[in-house]
Structures are given as structure tokens and as C-alpha cells.
Amino acid sequence: MTAANPTITHTTCPYCGVGCGVRAEMQGDAVTLSGDPQHPANLGRLCIKGSRLGETLDLSGRLLHPVLGAARVSWEKALDAVADGLQQAIREHGPQSVAFYGSGQLLTEDYYVANKLMKGFIGAGNMDTNSRLCMASAVAGYKRALGADWVPCRYRDLEQTDLVLLVGSNAAWAHPVLYQRLAEAKRQRPQMQVVLIDPRATASADLADLHLALRPGSDIALFNGLLHWLHQQNALDQAFLQQHTTGAEAALAAAAGWDPARVSAETGIDRDTLTAFFHQVAQAPRMMTLFSMGINQSSAGTDQVNAITNLHLATGRINTPGNGPFSLTGQPNAMGGREVGGLANQLAAHMGFSAEEVDRVGRFWGSDNVTPAPGLNATDLFDALADGRIKALWIMGTNPLVSLPDADRARQALARCPLVIVSEVMQETDTAALAHIRLPALAWGEKEGTVTNSERMISRQRAFLPPPGEARGDWWIISQVAQRLGVGAAFDYAHPHQIFCEHAALSGFENHGQRAFDISALATLTQEQYQQLTPQRWPLPAVPRSERAFWHPDNKARLLAVNPPVLPEAAGYPLTMNSGRIRDQWHTMTRTGKAAALMRHTPEPVCVLHPADMGEMAEGDIVCVTSPRGWLLARAKADPGQPCGTVFVPMHWNAQFSAQARVNALVEARVDPVSGQPQSKQTPVRVARWPAAWQGELFLRGTEAAPPAVGYWSRVTQPGVSDFILADRTPLAEAEAWLQRLCGGGLLIQQAMMGAAHHLLGWRDGALQAALYLHPQRVPVLDREAIVAAFTSPPPDAAARRALLAGRAAGEQVARGTLICSCFGIGELEIQRAVAGGCDSVEALGTALKCGTQCGSCRPELKKLIHSAAQQPA
Structure with missing residues (x-):
């Protein structure tokens, strides 16, 4: 090369x-x-x-070899131990004592093999996935309304629609590329209207012509009221309802009591605004509703999805360009996992558990042991761990002790399991800490397979890096275990291509156009054709079939009667906690946490409150957020866009990155009765100041340092340096001695008192070993880049060392401030200076500083800074 x-x-x-x-x-x-x-x-x-x-992509922290207990072992020994453990559980307690728990980040081929082994040959339905936590209600809602897990939209519809309802989705941060596509469509067609329906004024409000800040949990009231109003105004598509749907009478009856006055009282939206919104919907020729976790993650998530589909069906705005209810998928392959039966209530290829379907799959797989019934979903699975029904659990590519509700109880349940197997990329995760067997899996860039996105587009993931250490593909690991379980003939795969073609063939097996999912046209791909496969949107049947609008046996869609949920309440917990993603992080940070650039925007867990709810708390205080199930510590942040009476806490932080910030430890395992998806959005909490005696930031040479034993710490990823934001309730009386103990002694300490702050540098042989910046009330404002650079390039003179001791760069270099644009490393202070210098638009800032010109995620914040400057007196 x-x-x-x-x-x-x-x-x-x-x-x-x-x-x-x-x-x-x-x-x-x-x-x-x-x-x-x-x-x-x-x-x-x-x-x-x-x-x-x-x-x-670096190998730091990677799990590169099989581990049995605490000992590195060969693959042979590890695979034998897995198979022996599964066989023992089945022999002594039956197949229902075994379960697999997968991930929406597995490739379709990995998923297929895992589902086939569990449901087809072990003979239990206990294969579920973390997609249960994000997409199950969307799936259930689509199936109830449309007859199949069928997303009736595609991305290009955004360029053709007239009205976009963005519901329960902060797409600007959670799906930024799609959001920027929507923003570009609006720039091209300014008459397009965007309505944000969300309790919070999120970054996505930047694009909205109207923000409906409804009360948490009142979405069904809003959509029922809209449906009823449209019916009263004769604005429904009666011809479409009669020809293509059933259930309209019941749905309209359920909505009939929701007149504008009642909707206003329930949602908190004033009546005039509601009426204007209703007219807007009635007048739009084409309409799309983009929804995500704010809808799905609810104990009434399925009904909320059906409230949305009711609106589209009743107005005939579906299955035509620029129209439809569009579920924005949370994970890269949540849909691919569903295609192969990755949820416990699915079999394979979008089939269920009727006798006919079980027989069909059994004949295709050559197994007479296909499970005849669904298995345990995610929350039920951990209940079964707690009461001892599950004796062996194999967790693949996910971190449930951070992501599951009531996460502390989930940890206790997993600790009771006699055999926990974890296939993982990283050595250390909250879940891997309880594993008896750890198996090294391939990571992105190393593995081969396919994924399916939100618009039903199948794309290839291809390897461009060699397998590191002894890491192997998940499909290979599962197939090797299957061989040891005596069913190797059905798992004799040498390449993911073979698995994909088998999966494609099953999708068309005895289908006859009755099942929506059919990619049988791809079943005969050669390995070379598989390697060269371009993105393909299903269905892709081998035998041409007539297009169907809906997938119920009568070819009609269903409207459903739905009613708002009863929200949980708890005495002594006056606030409602919402949780979700932040801009630059992903899931439980096992991947994004490795990238220093992605830690700069929000370097530690935060608790966002409305200023009126701050009480005695101040911006920047550490606060304790408590629910009836658990507690966490986070940094208080005031935001007028946060509704009064609510707080927002990100979902990402785990035990590797913070002392006590696992948000799902606070969330009740309260699930939707139809989908089994937990309610993650409305948790009763109280928030109080955590009285820290001191706060500070500590930098230590090397990236493997353990966090100090203090009440609050949060790790900030840096190149070559361990960086911790710290606080404790016990005074730090001897800071110099404490720093010496952390570094093993022998440091030459340089220190200074700067007002109330105490700054210390620790040197050894002319090289910086540690930097500690303390303050009694707050975290010092520091130039982290300059401090980290000093570990590689020591300050050249006394003036530079004094600047380092002060926590800033030497010379005339100007501070950047809080990072706003991660793509180009542009800070808040730089942007404010540019605005003061005449940059009065996002485009002008982009020309001057480049910020906002790549991914676009920072554009809403740039607009806020411009607006804030315009409000300042001249």
C-alpha cells in the first residue's frame, strides 16, 4: 500500500x-x-x-482475550465453559432457565444466529434486547395500526412535506444529521412549518415555528383533542377512513370528550394557541410526525404511538410522499434486530408464535424444538433473575446495569445469577464487573455485516481494521457454542454472507406477500455481491408482488381508542425527572467516552432545572437527585427552557465515568402493558444541594489512574492524562500531603493561594506529574487544554509555570471558554468576541470561526449566544 x-x-x-x-x-x-x-x-x-x-478506534481499555473468572484463558476453554454452563442449566432446570440479552448495536447476522440458537434449538423464547428500552412501543403501535412493524416513511419525504410535527424528540441532538436535513428542507421551502411538541425548549426548538410546551405525559390528550376538533370541523378524510381503515368509530368516541377547554387544562397550553395549531394541521396538504423516545418511553407508549397514527389515518396522510408517522430509531440496528426476531415476543422474519408460524420456522431451520411461545422481555427477565428462575444469562454488546430501570435492583438480581456470560468490546463496564465469563467481541471497524436504519434501509458495515488480540465476531462466538451444544450442523457458518443469505431466504419462505418483511431477492447473493452490496430498502421480494398499504388480513389499518396515562406520584417528591441524550454522548459512553473531543461540551453529569425551582441551589452547585428507588449526584444548571416542576438528567454516565450518576437507578420499572417498554420520562424526584466542603479538578499523568476516594468525582477523557472533577463533604485539610499520597510521594510541590483558591503542581525530574486546583465553593475555571499540554511540553520559563499554576495558558493566548462547537473546538468566549466584533448571524460566525459549518449540532447554541448579545445594553 x-x-x-x-x-x-x-x-x-x-x-x-x-x-x-x-x-x-x-x-x-x-x-x-x-x-x-x-x-x-x-x-x-x-x-x-x-x-x-x-x-x-484505539485499543485502550479493550477486552482482547477470553476471561474465565479473573483468569485469561484460551478460546477453547472459554467456549467449553459457556456450553457446559448452558447445558447444566438446561439439564437441571429446563430451557426456560436460560436467556440471552442482546443489543441494537449487534449486526443483523449476529442477531440472527443468537435468536436462532435460543428460540430454535435451546427451545425457549428468552431472547430480548435493549431495543425493548427504546423502540418496543413504536413497534407495538405500528403493528396494532398498520398490521406490521412497518415504518411508512422515508427521509426524502422531509423535502416534500408541508408540516412537520416533532414530538418527544430532540432530533437536533439525538438525530442531528436528519435534523440538519430537515433544516435544509425548510431553508429551501420556507413555507414549510415545524411544530415542536415537547415539554422542554430543547435545541430542536431552534427550527420550530411553534413550540407546544405541553405537560409531561399529556400527549394523548393533545392528539385526542386534535382528532376530535378535526372531526367536528369535517376535516377528516371520510373516503379514506371507509375504504382503508376500521376502528374509527371507537377512536372518535374516545376522543369526543377532549374539547379545546379540556385539552388546554390537561396540557397547560392556552386555548388560543391550541386552536391555532389545530387550524394549522387542518390546512396542511401534507404532514409528517417525527417521534422518538419522548413518546416511546412511557407506560402508555403504545397508546401514544397510536394517538399519532390515528391522526394520520383519519386524515389520509399516510403512504404518500410527504406524509406519515415516522418513528426515529434510537440505535443503529434496532430495526435489523427486529427483522430476525430479536425481541422476546417475535420469532424470526417478523413472524410470531402461531402454530403455523412455529411449524414454518422449524421446517426452515430443521429443528423440532422451536419455542412455541414468547419469552421474557427485558424487565421480566431481570425479575426472573431476582427470583431465581434464570440460571444462565448471556449478555451481548450492552450494559443493562446502566440502561435498565431500577438499575440497582437489576444489579442485585444479576449478582444472584449462577452463570453470567458477557460478550463485550471493553474490559470494564458496570455489567462486565459481574460476569463469570467474558468473551472479547469485535468492535466497529473490525466486524462485517449489515444494519437497517429508520427508513428500512439495509446497509453494510465493513471491516477496515484487523481483529485485535483474540477478539472475534459475535456470530462466530455463538456458532462455536452451538457446535458444543450438539447442534453445529445448523450453525456451520464460515462467513457472515452465509448468515445473511439464510436470513433473506427465511424472509421469503412461504411468504406469498402476506408478511411485510421480505428481502428474499438478496438470498442468492454471492460472497462478492454481498461484499459490494449497496444500501437497499426493503421489501425486496424475489417474486414480484402487489404493493400493500397495510398488513392486517383485511388489508385495512386500525384506529385505536386511546386515553391519557395516569402519571406516577410520590409524596415528598415534588419534581418530575426526564432523562435522555445530550449532544455529544451515546448510550453508556463505552465508545464516545474514549473521545476527548466529545467530553468537552458537557464534561460531567448535569441536572437541568427551571430557575424558579432552584430555591437555595445556585448554578454550578452539586445537587443530589433522589427518587423512591435511588439517588445520584450532578451539577446544577438553570435553564428557562426547562418547564417549572421538572428536571432533566442525561442518561449516559456510568461507574467508569462518575461516582454516582446512573440515572436509571432512580427510574421505576413501570412498563407499557402492550409493549413492555419501561417509562423513563416521568420519575418523581426531589432535588437538594449537596453541601460540598470543597470542589476542584485534578490532573494526573497517564490515563489509567483510579478516581480518588471522594464523595463526588467525574472523569473527563484527556489525551495522556487522567482528569477528574472532584468534590467532597469532608474538608481537605492537608492538600499537599493528599496529592503526595495519590502520586506515591517524592513530588516537588509548587503551590499558591489565589484568593479562596488553592492551586498545586507536582513535579518529578522536571516533568509534571499532577495538577490540583481547589476552591471551597466551586470548580475553578481552567484552561484544560493548556494544563493537559503541560504534561507533554513542560512550561519553558517561570512566567509559563506561573500561568500553569493559575490554570491558564502562558503569554497572550486568549481563553476559549466553554466548548460550543466540538467539530472545530470553538469556545463560548471566542464566539462572544466574534459576535461583539460584528458577526450577527450563524452564517457570519461560520465564515469567521467555522463553527456550525460541519455537523450543525451547535447552531441552536450559536443562535442563543447571538440573541443574548443583542439583548445586552449598548
């Missing part, structure tokens, strides 16, 4: 369900990643997480 002849690999991003194409260019050992301009999902654009994937 030469510099003039690089190797280029086209692959797919491993983050959200937008499914962006990524172009990986290898020159020697160096890889350059960029958006793939040929991929239809993103047309070359990447968000900040995707553009920083290169920073997550």
Missing part, C-alpha cells in the same frame, strides 16, 4: 438509527473517516459523534 494508493472502505456509522454512510480511508496504519456522499441516508454529512469515530 502506498500513499498514492489508499484503501477506501464504505461502511455505516454505529450510532443512531439514521444509518449514515461512512468512508474509511486507510493509508498504512492511519485511517481518515468522513461522511459517504453516495449514501442516501446522509449524503456525506456526519454529526460530531460520527466525525470523531477515529478517536474511538
Whole structure:
């Protein structure tokens, strides 16, 4: 390979369900990643997480060898131990004592093999996935309304619609590439209207012509009221209802009591605003509703999805360009996992558990042991762990002790399980800490397979890096265990291509156009054709079939009668906690936490409150958020866009990155009765100041340092340095001695008192070993980049050392402030200076500083800074 002849690999991003194409260019050992301009999902654009994937590819912290107990073992020994453990559980307690728990980040081929082994040959339905926590209600809602797990929209509809309802989705941060596509569509067609329906004024409010800040949990009241009003105004499509639907009479009867006055009282939206919104919907020729976790993650999530589908069916705005209810998928392959039966209430290829379907799958797989019934979903599975029904659990590519509700109880339940097997990329996760057997899996960039995005587009993930250490593909690991269980003939795979073709063939097996999912046209791909496969949107039947609008046996859609949920209340917990993603992080940070650039925007867990709810708390205080189930510590942040009476806490922090910030330890395991999806959005909490005796920030040489034993710490990823934000309730009387103990003694200490602050530098042989910045009330404002750089390039003179001791860069270098644009490293102070210098638009800032010109995620914050400056007196 030469510099003039690089190797280029086209692959797919491993983050959200937008499914962006990524172009990986290898020159020697160096890889350059960029958006793939040929991929239809993103047309070359990447968000900040995707553009920083290169920073997550190093092998630090990776699990590279099988581990049994605490000992490294061979693959043979590890696989034998897995198979022996599963066989013992089945022999002594039956197949229902075994369960698999997968991930929406597995590839379809991995998922297929796991589901086939559990449901087809072990003979139990206990294969579920973390998609239960994000997409189950969307699936159930679609199936009830449309007859199949069928997303009736595609991304290009955004360019053709007239009205977009963005419901329970902060797409600007959670699906930024799709959000920027929507923003571009609005720039091209300014008459397009966007309505944000969300309790919070999130970053997505930047694009909205109207923000309906409804009360948490009142979505059904709003949509019922809208449906009833449209009916009263004769604005429903009666011809469509009669020809293509059933259930309208019951749905309209349930909505009939929701007149504007009652909707206003329930939602908190004033009546005039509601009426104007209702007229807006009635007058729009084409309408799309984009919804995500704010709808799905509810004990009434399925009904909320059906409230949305009711609206589209009643107005006939579905299955035509620019129309439809569009579920924005949370994970890269949640849909691919559902295609192969990754949820416990599915069999395979979108089949269920009727006798006919069980027989069909059994004949295809050559097994007479196919489970005849659904298994345990995620929350039921951990209940079964707690009461001892599950004796062996295999967890693949996910971190349930952070992501499950009532996470502390889930940890206790998992600790009771006699055999816990974890297939993982990283050595240390909250879940892996309780594993008896750890199996090293391939990571993104190393594995081969397919994923399916939000618009039903199948794309290839391709390897451009060699397998590190002894890591192997999940499909290979599962197949090797299957061979040891005596069913190897059905798992004799040498390449993911064979698995994909089998999966495709099953999708068309005895289908006859009755099942929506059919990719049988791809079942005869050669390995070379599989390697070259371009993005394909299903259905892709081998035998041409007539197009169907809906998938119920009568070819009609269903409207459902739905009613608002009863929200949980708890005496002594006056606030309602919402949880979700922040801009630059992903899930439980096992990948994004490795990228220093992704830690700069929000370096520690935060608790966002409305200023009126701050009480005696001040901006920047550490606060304790408590629910009836648990508590966490986070940094208080006041935001007038946060509704009064509510708080927002991000979902990402785990035990590797913070002392006590696992938000799901506070969340009740309260689930939707139809989908089994937990309610993660309305948790009763109270918030109080955590009285810290001191706060500070500690920098230590090397990246493997353990956090100090203090009440509050949060790790901030830095190159070559361990960086901790700290606080404790006990005074730090001897800071110099404490720092010496942390570093093993022998440091030459340089220190200074700067007002109330106490700053210390620790040197050894002329090299900086530690830097500690303390303050009795707050975290000192520091130039982290300058401090981290000093560990590699020591200050050249006394003036530079004094600047380092003060926590800033030497010379005339101007501070950047809080990072706003992660793509180009542009800080708040730089932006404020540019605005003061005449940059009065986002475009002007982009020309001057480049901020906002790549992924676009920071554009809402840039607008806020411009607006704030305009409000200042001259």
C-alpha cells in the first residue's frame, strides 16, 4: 500500500438509527473517516459523534482475550465453559432457565444466529434486547395500526412535506444529521412549518415555528383533542377512513370528550394557541410526525404511538410522499434486530408464535424444538433473575446495569445469577464487573455485516481494521457454542454472507406477500455481491408482488381508542425527572467516552432545572437527585427552557465515568402493558444541594489512574492524562500531603493561594506529574487544554509555570471558554468576541470561526449566544 494508493472502505456509522454512510480511508496504519456522499441516508454529512469515530478506534481499555473468572484463558476453554454452563442449566432446570440479552448495536447476522440458537434449538423464547428500552412501543403501535412493524416513511419525504410535527424528540441532538436535513428542507421551502411538541425548549426548538410546551405525559390528550376538533370541523378524510381503515368509530368516541377547554387544562397550553395549531394541521396538504423516545418511553407508549397514527389515518396522510408517522430509531440496528426476531415476543422474519408460524420456522431451520411461545422481555427477565428462575444469562454488546430501570435492583438480581456470560468490546463496564465469563467481541471497524436504519434501509458495515488480540465476531462466538451444544450442523457458518443469505431466504419462505418483511431477492447473493452490496430498502421480494398499504388480513389499518396515562406520584417528591441524550454522548459512553473531543461540551453529569425551582441551589452547585428507588449526584444548571416542576438528567454516565450518576437507578420499572417498554420520562424526584466542603479538578499523568476516594468525582477523557472533577463533604485539610499520597510521594510541590483558591503542581525530574486546583465553593475555571499540554511540553520559563499554576495558558493566548462547537473546538468566549466584533448571524460566525459549518449540532447554541448579545445594553 502506498500513499498514492489508499484503501477506501464504505461502511455505516454505529450510532443512531439514521444509518449514515461512512468512508474509511486507510493509508498504512492511519485511517481518515468522513461522511459517504453516495449514501442516501446522509449524503456525506456526519454529526460530531460520527466525525470523531477515529478517536474511538484505539485499543485502550479493550477486552482482547477470553476471561474465565479473573483468569485469561484460551478460546477453547472459554467456549467449553459457556456450553457446559448452558447445558447444566438446561439439564437441571429446563430451557426456560436460560436467556440471552442482546443489543441494537449487534449486526443483523449476529442477531440472527443468537435468536436462532435460543428460540430454535435451546427451545425457549428468552431472547430480548435493549431495543425493548427504546423502540418496543413504536413497534407495538405500528403493528396494532398498520398490521406490521412497518415504518411508512422515508427521509426524502422531509423535502416534500408541508408540516412537520416533532414530538418527544430532540432530533437536533439525538438525530442531528436528519435534523440538519430537515433544516435544509425548510431553508429551501420556507413555507414549510415545524411544530415542536415537547415539554422542554430543547435545541430542536431552534427550527420550530411553534413550540407546544405541553405537560409531561399529556400527549394523548393533545392528539385526542386534535382528532376530535378535526372531526367536528369535517376535516377528516371520510373516503379514506371507509375504504382503508376500521376502528374509527371507537377512536372518535374516545376522543369526543377532549374539547379545546379540556385539552388546554390537561396540557397547560392556552386555548388560543391550541386552536391555532389545530387550524394549522387542518390546512396542511401534507404532514409528517417525527417521534422518538419522548413518546416511546412511557407506560402508555403504545397508546401514544397510536394517538399519532390515528391522526394520520383519519386524515389520509399516510403512504404518500410527504406524509406519515415516522418513528426515529434510537440505535443503529434496532430495526435489523427486529427483522430476525430479536425481541422476546417475535420469532424470526417478523413472524410470531402461531402454530403455523412455529411449524414454518422449524421446517426452515430443521429443528423440532422451536419455542412455541414468547419469552421474557427485558424487565421480566431481570425479575426472573431476582427470583431465581434464570440460571444462565448471556449478555451481548450492552450494559443493562446502566440502561435498565431500577438499575440497582437489576444489579442485585444479576449478582444472584449462577452463570453470567458477557460478550463485550471493553474490559470494564458496570455489567462486565459481574460476569463469570467474558468473551472479547469485535468492535466497529473490525466486524462485517449489515444494519437497517429508520427508513428500512439495509446497509453494510465493513471491516477496515484487523481483529485485535483474540477478539472475534459475535456470530462466530455463538456458532462455536452451538457446535458444543450438539447442534453445529445448523450453525456451520464460515462467513457472515452465509448468515445473511439464510436470513433473506427465511424472509421469503412461504411468504406469498402476506408478511411485510421480505428481502428474499438478496438470498442468492454471492460472497462478492454481498461484499459490494449497496444500501437497499426493503421489501425486496424475489417474486414480484402487489404493493400493500397495510398488513392486517383485511388489508385495512386500525384506529385505536386511546386515553391519557395516569402519571406516577410520590409524596415528598415534588419534581418530575426526564432523562435522555445530550449532544455529544451515546448510550453508556463505552465508545464516545474514549473521545476527548466529545467530553468537552458537557464534561460531567448535569441536572437541568427551571430557575424558579432552584430555591437555595445556585448554578454550578452539586445537587443530589433522589427518587423512591435511588439517588445520584450532578451539577446544577438553570435553564428557562426547562418547564417549572421538572428536571432533566442525561442518561449516559456510568461507574467508569462518575461516582454516582446512573440515572436509571432512580427510574421505576413501570412498563407499557402492550409493549413492555419501561417509562423513563416521568420519575418523581426531589432535588437538594449537596453541601460540598470543597470542589476542584485534578490532573494526573497517564490515563489509567483510579478516581480518588471522594464523595463526588467525574472523569473527563484527556489525551495522556487522567482528569477528574472532584468534590467532597469532608474538608481537605492537608492538600499537599493528599496529592503526595495519590502520586506515591517524592513530588516537588509548587503551590499558591489565589484568593479562596488553592492551586498545586507536582513535579518529578522536571516533568509534571499532577495538577490540583481547589476552591471551597466551586470548580475553578481552567484552561484544560493548556494544563493537559503541560504534561507533554513542560512550561519553558517561570512566567509559563506561573500561568500553569493559575490554570491558564502562558503569554497572550486568549481563553476559549466553554466548548460550543466540538467539530472545530470553538469556545463560548471566542464566539462572544466574534459576535461583539460584528458577526450577527450563524452564517457570519461560520465564515469567521467555522463553527456550525460541519455537523450543525451547535447552531441552536450559536443562535442563543447571538440573541443574548443583542439583548445586552449598548
